[in-house]
Amino acid sequence: MCSKLQALSSRIKQASSNGKWREVLCCYSEIQTSGTQLSDPFLFPIVFKACAKLSWLSQGRCIHASLYKRGFESFVSVGNSIADLYMKCGDLCSATRSFDSMTWRDSVSWNVVVFGFLDHGFEEEGLRWFSKSRVWGFEPNVSTLVLVIHALRCLRFHVDGKKMHSYVIRTGFCGVSSVQNSILSLYAECDLMSARKLFDEMSERDVISWSVVIKSYAQSQEPVRGLKLLKEMVREGKTEPDSVTVTNVLKGCAVLEDVDVGRSVHGFSIRKGFVLGDVFVRNSLIDMYSKGFDVDSAFRVFDETTCRNIVSWNSILAGFVHNQRYEEAVKMFGLMSKDAVEADDVTLVSLLQVCKFFEQPLPCKSVHCVMIRHGYESNEVALSSLIDAYTSCSLVDDARTVFESMTYKDVVSCSTMISGLARSGRPDEAISIFCQMKDKPNAITLVNLLDACSVSADLRKSKWAHGIAIRRGLATADISVDTSIVDAYAKCGAIEMARRAFDLVPSRNVVSWTGMISAYAINGLPERALASFEEMKREGYTPNAVTYLAILSACNHGGLIKQGLMIFKSMVEDHNKKPSLQHYSCLVDMLSRAGEIDTAMELIKNLPEDMKPGVSTWGSILSGCRNRLKSRIVTTEAISEVLELEPLCSSGYLLASSVFAAEKSWEDVASMRRLVKEKKVRVVAGYSTVLEGTMSRRFLAGEKLNQSDCELNNVVQSLRRCLTLENTMEWI
Template sequence: MGSRMCWKVQALSSKIKQASSNGKWREVLSCYSEIQKSRTQFSDPFVFLIVFKACAKLSWLSQGRCIHTSLFKRGLESFVSVGNSIADFYMKCRDLCSATRAFDSMTSRDYLSWNVVVFGFLEHGFEGKGLWWFSKSRVWGFEPNASTLVLVIQTLRGFRSYVDGEKIHGYVTRSSFLEIPSVQNPILSLYAEWDLSSARKLFDEMSERDVISWSVVIRCYVQRQEPVFALKLFQEMVRGGKTEPDSVTVTSVLKGCAVLEGVGVGRSVHGFSIRKGFDLGDVFVRNSLVDMYSKGFDVDSAFRVFDEITCRNIVTWNSILDGFVHNQRNEEALKMFGLMRKEAVEADEVTLVSLLQVCKFFQQPLPCKSVHCILIRWAYESNEVAISALIDAYSSLCLVDNAKTVFESMAFKDVVSCSTMISGLARSGRPGEAISIFCQMKDKPNAITIINLLDACSVSADLRKSRWAYGIAIRRGLATTDISVDTSIVDAYAKCGAIEMARRTFDSVPRKNVASWTVIISAYAINGLPEKALASFEEMKREGCTPNAVTYLAVLSACNHGGLIKQGLMIFKSMVEDHNIPSLQHYSCLVDMLSRAGEIETAMELINNLPDDIKPGPGAWGSILSGCRNHLKSEIVST
């Protein structure tokens, strides 16, 4: 009888192992229940591992507890492998207290014991406890496995703990995990979020790079607004031929092309994605193509890609809608929104932001108010992005009181909404209110906030307030580090009449760009110093900085108000011959300059010979009439 029972138990044990390999967990527990009914002293540790795994897979907490109790009575939990299985079972069933009690009661432990507890806490979102247990395991000299190590690194990445990340990197370097890409890639991602140079150094040192390694660094360059390096790395990846880019890599590269706002390289990447088949089955690649062409001012190509997408999501629609807005084709943007509604695609806050941009273009208050109603109806009042766009739209439409009402209704006013409101009030000639909002801010101001604050100070023409704003920029570490802030400081001082302070601030800017040079030229122009404006213009060219259309407008304005006709005509001629960028504003400025000097016939000749795509505006005709009145010329003969 005993031998028959023993044979039956062995048969059931085999059946349990077979059921486990096929994932039949209910059958595993059914067979184990029969073994228990036989009252045979059974002590195969491997079967117990399978039984606890089955309880964990089925989330049968009470059954697992009963089995744990029976093993405890028989002293079988002293086996390390069994103790590990019990702790793992409790972790998988989210009974973390029982899991730690099972761990503490183990008389002996191996590296799996610690991994079970550390992994369990981290996997269930108890990052602080998980890291504490990991530190404790290291003190006891136990080694994590690759899965636990990856989870620890990802947790440190979420905590933005750079110092601890470096320590983990040091441990990986000393251990046997150094050559495992699945461990190195999370460290690479961790560095990529904090220190691009360290990430690139680690990438260059990696003996084995997979597609994830390449994609992480390429994406990092794009996110840090260094798309040229991202594209060079992509070229190196393709030419090397060892690692094939995937759709994630291509998506990052296309985003880099969008940052560059040029479709030349983007078309090549598009061709590459077609050859690899990414453009057909991957919606992320398709959406990135729409965005890339839109940002590169080729919205027709963007629409062709959009039209070929059979399975569109809200991102697809938002990308083409934003593309039309970005390319100032606002009527088509409205048509796309109508088509979107016709196809019953539910809009989101990004859609509404694009619509608000359209409202700003048409300068119509009613559509803006209609979008505001939609925001309320769809319960987007607490969405900072949408509300900030609404405040900006109202301000641009000279409805600054409506903007302020929306702003004051916000429960939490973040840095974006505050910056937008400050800008709107400054543009509306209400600098005192703008400065008051800045003083009430709870968030730390960023560069945009400081720039808008400086605009408000320049509107007030109060030098004391401009110096106060400059002091804030210095304390926040934004002066001399952000060229846009430095440029705004120069502009504020100039509009307050403090031209010498403006020049000293300009001279302290370490890396000057076309915007900063344009501002100092304008500063001299508005303060009645045209010779110094021209001297700065020549200095700018000697420094190798190419003037743009705004720069030329500032120089012509200086010549105009300084009566420097000869120099103005020479500069205009140079602009046409070297850059071919004159617009209606440049022609109007030149007409005004000639009219002020009494050269009415020359001004009229200029108007009559304007390019076909430029028509004289009211400003140009006003300058002619004003010149005639001032120089007592009552008749104008127009050909």
Template sequence: MNVPTILSNRKLSNWILRIKEASSNRKFHEVISHYLELKIAGAQPIDDSLFPPILKALPYVSPKYGRSVHACLIKRGFESFTSIGNSIMSFYVKCGDLDTAVSVFNSTKSRDSVSWNILIHGFLDHGALVEGLWQFTSARVAGFEPNISTLVLLIQACRNRRAKLEVLQLHAYLIQSGLWAISSIQNSLLCMYADDDMECARNMFDEMREKDAISWSVMIGGYVQRLEVQTGLQMFKEMVSNPAIEPDGVTMVTVLKACAYSVNIDMGRLVHGDLIRRGLDNDLFVKNSLIDMYSNCYDTDSAFNVFNEMSRKNNVSWNSMLSGLVLNKNYSEALSLICSMQKEGTEADEVTLVNILQTCKYFAHPYQCKAVHCVIIRWGCESNELLLSSLIDAYAKCNLIELAWEVFVGMRRRDVVVWSTMIAGFAHCGMPDKAIMVFQEMNEATEIPNAVTIINLLEVCSVSAELMRSKWAHGVAIRRGLDAEVVVGTAIVVMYSKCGEIDASRKAFNQIPQKNIVTWSAMIAAYGRNGLACEALALFNEMKLHDVKPNALTIVSVLAACSHCGLVEEGLAYFKSMVVDHGLEPVSEHYSCVVDLLARAGNLDSAMELIKMMPESSKAGASVWGALLSACRNYGNTKLGKGAVSCVLDLGPTNSAGYLLASSMYAADGLWGDAARMRLLAKKRGARAVAGYSLICR
């Protein structure tokens, strides 16, 4: 016996063992290192099981070296081994060289199911759906049956490519072969149908004998995605009624999204409680979804409680809370949260910048808008259309319309949102002609306006109060088939009322097929705006006959109508009934209307008493004190007006109306020094008055 040969074989066996062990632990660099040591030692292994681990490691370590190993295997005659051929094919597939993989497949004499599966997987993984389906058909003709993972991948590929015909053919094959009853295959088919056709998905779901948590989640998610929220929530109730089905975090997040869409806080709280019971409430994804749900349901306190309880927060957590505060118009809290975010060292992203711009817009902070603009440029985010649209909107609301226009002109690509924002910006700054010009340019650019664009266009016409232009805008809405939409129809009602065409407003109101509470409130306000208080109150009563429950906005419209027409007793009666009959708590806007109602009638002391009685939650704002100040000017009560002046200017330091009212009041009382002081203060604080114009002289 040759002792050195025995030792060499032992050493070779150790090498092979180390290579296989490293491969099973995915230590691919060690695999190649041991193989190179073996080559340097001049060993010639005859065990074919050594090479699959080496070929598996090569794509991750040294793809170029793989061809050399392939050549070595050919020389030594190992390529004819089925397992070796499959490993060579897998190597080329992982390297993206599908042509060579097909060549190896074609030259392999003995193929098995693994050979076909590798090739089909290769094409599908690289997005070659047609070739993958063709290889699948060839495998069936050759008598080989792809495995379950390949079938699931085929369905997924058809789903990604929206290849519905191919998936129907595949579905038929699965039924014929008896494979369709396998749970993973059924769920994959269900996902595909839920993307396009919930009716087909529901039919298949009802036919399934065994439904697991994934099956239910797919159906719930499909309905929620299509905004059939109530159906989705009903399916969730059916799901949890089965004790054998345990919903996971993904299902619960989908249900929370449904609660957010439908503003169903009661259901949202029940889901939150169920999450705690199941121990799923500590998941970061779930916590972020809870913040979003509570925010969309206008319960920022609960959202903040969830946020504060989080032991770990990511960017999504901060942005969800920030978006919730902005959505609920808690701008001061949003500013505080932005500061806390900076202190915590959490990096802002593009979503954060959008929310900061929304806050800057509310507080009319032009310098902060410019600072965000600088950050956008520094980060290279000029291609983000949503972010630039928010910047244009913020600049316009800060009366920096020139900067808004510069951003708009500098954009390489503009979508319908950007065009609509620019139109709205010019409307806000009292420049209807410019807004119309942008809309016409939008048409020339063949960008199709949507409902938001048309609403902004109608707002432009409301600003100019020009009847011919308003009729043209109405015609645009009709041509686009958008006039029947409730939001567009409501905007048409408002537009005609601001032009003084109350009959056209009522006609547009009557033509809206599905009126909501905003539509009724708009028409009531239209009557009040045009001095038709009796018609406004009659329509309010008609609305209740249609079983439409008034909200806070409706009561504001009714009170405003009473105020404009001097119906003091009626206005006070409606103010009292909003709490007693409708269960609505008065807010600042309601108090403002009643103060205006009393002040216009000369009851200044009563108006002042009401302001003092306002609760802390409805603190008197600039509109309340402005209504009192206007009445003080009209009735020559400078003594009471002086107190109102300081409040108006403190609450709205950049609003020119307060300074003009104060100056006019002092001038009427002969206090010319005080009148001049008000004008100088307005100039010092940068409060600019928007110039008026006459429609008759145009």
């Protein structure tokens, strides 16, 4: 019997050395069934290790119970293996109980517990146990130390990370490459200078060391320095860069939209052979070219990729969306379906951006159905994109339903809902969403709130939003918030308050100056808009395309034709800016308002070949024809173009009808009305909104009020009070 026990014990040791864990447990079971008992305590750690490797927790519990009765648990090696079994199988409570019941503990005991907590993602608990082990004077092993440093990095305990670096130096672990790389990764996230200093002091640098520092430069928006380091790595010749190193540089180029540096890295990748078989490098190249606005190069990389995955498809799809080539994005999705690649949440977000651009409600709802079928209803990013798409497609109530169904409404979803409601002319609901927010608002939230206040044209609400921005420390700290404050005051008619808010902006830029010029323009102060435009140029800011559009709009509505033409000429000749269709449309409208219909028509005929006049351009001609009777040929051409471009929009028919009425051509007026009925065009009437107290009253053109004379009289009296208050304010 004794010889059989020895033979089985030898088999257990042999199976353990060969990694045959099932055989280990089979031999142990055979010993148990034979009626004999293992007397060698050093075999039990092997048995428990086999249970841990196979994740057989219940068998391990049974063996633990049998050992507890026989007193073998008092051996340190056995106690360590029991705690390790429970840790590896995820039973952390049993592991800590086993640790606490141990009579004697060594460094292995502490390492098992610390490593177990950290390995299961309980960073704070693992660090607490590590501190306890240091108090008792036990030293960590390399694996535990690497996990401790990783935990400090995850929790962003950067000060403790520096203390750990000192400990590593004192204990002599600084010569271990894995520990050095862990410290390097920690510094790379919080202190790039210290990371570079440590990197330069390292005697042995492997590919991980190089990749960590290159990645830190990429994330710090210094991809050129990352590229220089890559060149230094190649020149040194001791360590060959791998695909991870190249991917890190490409990510930096994508962040900075730096295609030139990205092309250099692409060429290097081809020479090293990374592009041929590494899908991660190819996906990074697609992303880099897409974000650098060279989507054609991105597509060439994608087209040459034979080992495509879902990330490849998502990258090129997002690339077309990012470059506003939405029709090609739709075609790519069609190809994706043909290749039987199943869309994920990232794909759906890109498709929602396409639906938002085309403003097509049906495809938007189709994407929503796919989201429900694939269980993406809890994906906050996808739901926020869906809300944004619904509001853009005029499905505000559907967007609200999605928003209300969300279990947790984060700052992104709330900001998106506020923006959508503001765009849809429902500012009171947008402000109500803001008041119900649980998370702290960020700059984007405040910008959307201020947009809602500007839509409501309520000065008190704009002041309230301004106050929130000040309390949150975002006023005068974020340029987008500052510009929105100016815009909100301007749209409430409080131009002097808008100017005071603008003067408080510490670091103005072109956007803030453009906002101020627009503020003067919409309040009918073209002279002050021109003065601000000149002041902006004197302070050294170069106007961009939006600035020119704002100042041209000011000249247009102020009737400053000569100044407007001079500014347009300066834009093209002095600043070498290429006018867009909006600039030309503004110029056509300005000439049409001044009665220069022939000049405006000549401008339309001489537009660049890549531009086609839109409905607003022809509408300006038509409005000019109504105000100043012109030849029937011009009028007919303008009406034809407007109705062809927007056949289902009522404004074109109404404008054409008013032109014919001005000419006293009643037969043509009747013809326009027949067309509206035949094509079933929905006529949208204009309205005026008057704020009385906290209530806003809407007066719709042509509306028949089904109210008693008393109620109607109250409405008229309310309107008179509002007008009296407005006139009084002008004298103050």
